[in-house]
Amino acid sequence: MTFDYDKRLATKASESVISSLLNKMSMESVFCTQSTLRSPWGISMPAIDHCMMFHLLASGTAHIQALNTQSEPLNIDMQAGDFILLPKGIGHVLSDGESNNHVPLNKLPIKFINEHFEQLEFGGNGRQAIMLCGAITFKHPLTLKLLETLPNAIYIQKDDSANQSIQSLVHLLSNEAINTDIGTSGMITRLADLLVITALRQYLEHQQGTHPNTLNWVGALADARITKAVQLVHKFPEKHWSLEELATQVGMSRTNFAVEFKRLVGNSPMDYLTAWRMSLAYTNFQTTKDSILTIATQYGYQSESAFSRAFKKVIGFSPGEVRKRT
Known part of the structure; x- marks a missing residue:
């Protein structure tokens, strides 16, 4: 039997309904902040239009609470390895769970590394938490309509099936964000794409048949x-x-x-x-x-x-x- 190389090369990769929809999300930009936080600490994050935010808690503990979202409250104690995606870019506070002093984002001593990556060391002398936080912006009108259908937060705990993939992608994303080699910008965009798609697929597949x-x-x-x-x-x-x-x-x-x-x-x-x-x-x-x-x-x-x-x-x-x- 002769192997038909032309036919094989012309065969397109198949996509599920979810993949084909999510792959058209038209990401505009992405940046990450690697944060080392020591108690007492608290950060106030403003709402950002057309922006999807995420937080991965690498070590320690943290608390996240939404601002001004009475219809869909968010009040979660995060453990090491947990990941949260905020599809609508809602305003929220991050803290050690005890501090009531929440410093606005624009008042933090953030260190600029490059256009995709920042570092932050903040807080007192207490217990430490390390987080990787990111923001991804969109302009595509239909992408924005898609985001409107999603909840304020998608929370994926360490033991969830998708979390291992998410942690691997975040690790790669962090490494690329620090890097300034040729091709880094393209890699960051692709990794952020995969990160968002993985988290959304995890959520959407769990919703099949429940709230159509x-x-x-x-x-x-x-x-x-x-x-x-x-x-x-x-x-x-x-x-x-x-x-x-x-x-x-x-x-x-x-x-x-x-x-x-x-x-x-x-x-x-x-x-x-x-x-x-x-x-x-x-x-x-x-x-x-x-x-x-x-x-x-x-x-x-x-x-x-x-x-x-x-x-x-x-x-x-x-x-x-x-x-x-x-």
């Missing part, structure tokens, strides 16, 4: 047929899909498919298709110089005007405005 409507598109994972429909849309966004064809592809009647898709995903199948196409097109406008018509035809539109109307409805900006903001 609160997580919008994640509800699709509760039904294999709807999952298949979403995968088809992701794999072939340029195809002129109709409601009937998608329903046939997954073995459902047109009516049942439409009702179940809307119930689980939160959008109609055609609205979801449009939103996915516009998300991909948004990235094209940021990363290529292709014309509007070229990008429009790439995602199944023959008319530049029709594409532009759909794009502005979903994204909130015209293609030209996105180009100017890039």
